[in-house]
Amino acid sequence: MPQTNAEAQIELHRALAPRYAYRYSFEFSRLFQEDWHAEMISHVPSDAERILDLGCGTGFFLAELEARHPGSVGLDISHEMLKVSDQYVPDARLVTGDAERLPFATGTFDVVFCKGSLHHTRDHVGFLANCREVLAGSGVLIMSEPCNDNPIIRLARAVLYRRSRHFDVGDQGFTRNGIVGLCEQAGFEVERVRKYGILAYVFAGFPDHLGVLRLVPGNALLTRLFIAVDRILCALPVLNLLGFHIVIVARPAAR
Ligand SMILES: C[S@@+](CC[C@H](N)C(=O)[O-])C[C@H]1O[C@@H](n2cnc3c(N)ncnc32)[C@H](O)[C@@H]1O
Known part of the structure; x- marks a missing residue:
């Protein structure tokens, strides 16, 4: 049995790597994932x-980043996930490591991305403070995490995370105010918050589920149509509660 969350995540993602x-x-x-990546x-x-x-997993996002910004670095705690990354992005710099103990010097990066990795950790403020530390003063954090503003989505996630062996029971989504508050506690000023993914997320995002x-x-x-409808709904008050993810853009606050 894994003793720590880091061990649990390594175990979990060993099994998940082929599913990606x-x-x-x-x-x-x-198409759906590429639209999500382009948005970020x-x-x-x-x-x-x-x-x-950060938490690059099997590297599909990293491949798109690498095409536009050669020399990007991918870090993940799961060596099994990184082995898949190595096939898709052979030229990228890949690091096996823990986001809760980053092996980079202060101010190393202009941009830190996290797509779906924060919610797998337990010390959220610590994780975000590490992002803050490795970002240059003028840098930017761009994150997309599961959003639980909608009580029905929150309930569905709670059931899924408990029942499915593809999640860890301690993983959890965030409310808009909750994740903005975590960013602020970690020393960020949040610049932009936008919901992402409704119909396309559910029907096109996870054919393995x-x-x-x-x-x-x-x-x-049909996926293109869903993406277009989602974009409209996510921009509207109240209806944006249907969004499954939340995309955050934040910059280090002045010290
Ligand atoms: C939901 S997957 C997302 C992967 C990728 N960003 C994507 O969108 O396809 C979460 C990733 O976070 C990684 N992860 C979980 N905890 C981590 C930690 N403490 N440090 C670094 N990576 C971690 C997992 O191994 C996994 O690859």
């Missing part, structure tokens, strides 16, 4: 050079 390749193996699911990458300042993807769209003719076209 499956998740990205359909045109419709890749759109916040990279034009002069940014040194970029870290919900594969119904695989059987639907024209699923790529």
Whole structure:
């Protein structure tokens, strides 16, 4: 039995690594992930050079980053996930390490990305403070994490995280105010908060969990439609409560 959360995450992601390749193996699911990645990458300042993807996993996001910003660094606690990254992004610099103990000097990066890694850790403020530490003063943190503002989504996640062997029972989503508060406690000023993913997230995001769209003719076209509808809903008051993820852009507050 794993003794620590770090050991539990290594164990969990050992089993998950092959599922990610499956998740990205359909045109419709890749379309959705690429749109999500483009939304995050759109916040990279034009002069940014040194970029870290924290919790890069199997490297699909890192591959898109690397295409636009060569020399990006990917760090993950799971060597099994990184082995897949190595196939997809052979030229990227990959580091096996723990986000709760980062092996980089203060101010090393212009941008730190976290896509879905914060909620796997237990010391959220510590994790974010580490991001703050390795960012240059003018740097930017770009994060996307599961959002639990909607009580139905919160309940569904709680059940899934407890029942499914693809999650750890201690993993949890965040409310908008909760995650903004965590960023502020860790020394960030939050610049932008936007919900992301409703229909496309559910139907196209995770064919390893919900594969119904695989059987639907024209699923790529339908995914494009879902993405467009989601973008409108996520921009509207109240309806944005339907969003499954929250994208945050934050900068180090003046010390
Ligand atoms: C949900 S996956 C997301 C992977 C990738 N960012 C993506 O979007 O496909 C979460 C990743 O965070 C990594 N992770 C969990 N805890 C970590 C920690 N303490 N330090 C570094 N990586 C961690 C896991 O190994 C896993 O690869």
